[in-house]
Amino acid sequence: MKNEIIIAGFGGQGVLSMGKILAYAGLFEGKEVTWMPAYGPEQRGGTANVTVIVSDEAISSPILSTYDIAIVLNQPSLDKFEPMVKPGGILIYDGYGISTPPQRTDINVYKIDAMDAAAEMQNIKSFNMIVLGGMLEVCHTVGIENVVKALHKTLPQRHHHLIPLNEQALQRGREIITKER
């Protein structure tokens, strides 16, 4: 098993922490992992992205030209990363603010309206966990139980009371993700 994943969206959407939680969950499953953020000015107001690789075998490059899974959370990220999904790979996008939806027919396209769901749950911060839940429903990169373990690891103690809310968000994501093609 080797999942080469790009997660991309606006700065502030929780893209980097979603990647970090995924990487920690991989660590807990005894897998090889890398987490490589595009650090810098794009974090502040522009687009943010992180490459996460979870693999049974040693990982060579933390930087990739193509991806098995692309999770794109805004239009600029969709435009940039849709062409970089491997044929037969998976693209997951949030419909919020998307004017030009994915075009490719040689990849599996999933839609998750996580922005809307987070608003419904009245907790906009749970957005990234809804997306992660949806992703794991279709990709099975890591087990949900290890994601919860990763939340314990990455969240400061003072935020641990929010973990049940995050679990609900993960569950919500699993329910609402839909396959478009």
Next chain:
Amino acid sequence: MEDNNEILLMKGNEAIAHAAIRCGCDGYFGYPITPQSEVLETLAKEEPWKITGMIVVQAESELAAINMLYGGGAVGKKVMVSSSSPGIALMQEGIAYMAGAELPGLIVNVQRGGPGLGTIQPSQGDYFQATRGGGNGDYNIIVLAPASVQEMADFVDLSFELAFRYRTPVMMLSDGVIGQMMEKVVLPPMKPRRTMDEVRAECPWAAIGMKGKGKSVVTSLELMPREMEQHNLSLQKKYAEIRAKEVRFEEYMTDDADYLIVAFGSASRIAQKSIEICRSKGLRVGMLRPITLWPFPTEEIKRLCNHVKGILSVEINAGQMIEDIRLAVEGRVPVHHYGRMGGMVPGPDEIVEAVERMRV
């Protein structure tokens, strides 16, 4: 700071900080600069002065930090600085003084795009600066190029070992990829800091008072040219010994390779992925990864170039290490370069295309 073999997930910059505490480092001096500020931040968070007595100073500038390194080295302490490219440029005077005064010390450069203030994204544009001696005079420093978070941790102790063995500054030449990425790492075991008695025994040259020994003079200044030449000759003898004994490198799939990639640090990681892709296309490509950039694995490249049709130097710069490769190859096979600059990092596919271009 319990001692165990737990596998942790952390950034390369964080690994350097943890490794420094664990290998008995006496002091860190630094001034924040992206992409390496996590070194100082992690040390501040870990508060090693409460654990091992290691001091951590946020200096007022890079010039101050490198001269604190000089001072720490002069009294036989295991001391280090870290910075990124423009900050390292500021430190060159101090590094040359340390080389002249034969002082140990660790300098970590987590490179970013240049020249000048440049960008904050990854680059390997400081190869020349690191391997040619960025300051004045005839000197070299040992340069180690970590290619993983694990090596970021492991090379701290190794650097100190080499720095004291040869009484020379040692540089870890990393970049924003290895500094910022998170990867699995097992931290080195806890080692106590050296006691004053141990420093006295191991560093008779240290300027720590005359008790039990004669006076120690630490300087890079000598007014008599004849004596300065003798000092230079003794430095050159030391550099020859380092060249003979301390070359480190790693080979990857070179046995049957028709084409050889030479790459260090983060570029070697990306190139390794390119080799996986090339091999799946039936292209026999291997890699030599210099771990020490100075001393450079000249003899190994000389040996390997007899078996390959061409060499590709993959660097995240305009082509700097390629000069050392060409000196090793002496025109026997074509040597090409592929790289990006200014903070742009090549993807594996770009390197595959560069290998394919070599074939025609």
